[in-house]
Amino acid sequence: MRSGESTVTTYRQAVEQLSVAQKPGRGAPPYSRWINRRLGRWxxxxxxxxxxxxxxxTMxxxxxxxxxxxxxxxxRPQWWTGLVVAALLVLGYAFDAADGQLARLRGGGxxxxxxxxxxxxxxKICLLHSAVLISFxxxxxxxxxxxxxPLGYExxxxxxxxxxxxxxxxxxxAGRQAHRGNEAGSGLVQTALAAPTDYGLLCLVFVVFGWTPVFATLYTAMFAAHGLVLLVALARWWRELSAGGHSS
Structure with a gap:
């Protein structure tokens, strides 16, 4: 057994240990923060x-x-295809959250x-939006x-x-990651602002995939909001890294 590897023997012990070892959720998008990490833990x-x-x-x-x-x-989109697609994408995202937590439970990745x-x-990101383009x-x-x-969303x-x-x-x-994770507050404002970037919310939008006009409207709104958040984030990251002395 590797040094630091978990010796838990029950499901409850594993969940409790994962809860203690959970990464800080401050500023993470809402679905990812409050739902997907919990699903991944289980x-x-x-x-x-x-x-x-x-x-x-991961596979x-x-x-x-x-x-x-x-x-x-x-x-071809029908009422049931959206439900199936959303279920598969949500499950895939939950397993995506589980691999890192499992690595920590086993002593490190x-x-x-x-x-x-x-x-x-x-x-996954590239293929999903390419698939929407093909379907449209x-x-x-x-x-x-x-x-x-979908081309722009990709x-x-x-x-x-x-x-x-x-x-x-x-x-x-640069040794600043720990400082960022220990900032005061719960980061609820950042979580709300990050909602358009939440892959989990995008997965849920596919519930209405069978109703193309409704899906196209929600999908376009997510794309526009995601693009706006990207522009704000790029400006913020540039200022942060420039102040930290990074240069090309």
């Missing part, structure tokens, strides 16, 4: 007792998400595991200009994901 506890590894959990997450994405791209997790996340093109009577929405989501991961790495290398 899954991680069960996976630990079943002897699963974090990488195996289950990828498979569930891919199944939902394929339905979006290949199946690996660089390869973190890399795999980020690769799956980046791929194949199955809907929406104006052709609507095809620009760009905004990918840029946000990359820059967020990068700024976290730069903070860590």
């Amino acid at each position: 899954i991680a506890a069960g996976a630990h007792l079943a002897g699963r590894t974090p990488n195996q959990v 289950i997450s990828a498979a569930l998400s891919l199944a939902g994405i394929l339905i979006v791209a290949l199946v 690996s660089a390869a595991g973190e890399w795999l997790d980020h690769v799956v996340d980046a791929t 093109f194949r199955f809907s009577d929406l104006p052709h200009a609507m095809l620009l929405v 760009a905004v989501s990918s840029v946000f994901f990359f820059t967020f991961i990068l700024v976290e790495k730069l903070r860590k290398s």
Whole structure:
């Protein structure tokens, strides 16, 4: 057994240990903060007792998400397709939250595991919006200009994901990550402002995927809000890193 690895033997012990070891939620988007991390905790506890590894959990997450994405791209929207897609995406996201928690429960993750997790996340973002574009093109009577929405959403989501991961790495290398996590307050304002970037909320939007006009309206609103948050975040991160002495 590796040093620091958990010796819990019951599901309840695993959940309790994960609750104590939970990453700070300050400023995280609402669904991710209050729902998905809890779902991930339950899954991680069960996976630990079943002897699963974090990488195996990551691949289950990828498979569930891919199944939902394929339905979006290949199946004509109906009332039930949205429910199935949303369920698969939500489950995939919950398993995505579980792999890191399982790694902590087992005594720590690996660089390869973190890399795999980020690769799956980046791929999932690109494929999901590409699938929406394909569905709009194949199955809907929406104006052709609507095809620009998933194309733009893919760009905004990918840029946000990359820059967020990068700024976290730069903070860590500058020794400022701990200070950020210990800021006073619960971060409820930041959580509310981060809602448009919440992948979990986007998953729930797919519940109405079978009603194309309704879905297109909500999807476009999420895209516009996400784009606005990206612009604000880029300006904030640039000021922060410039003040910290980073330069290209």
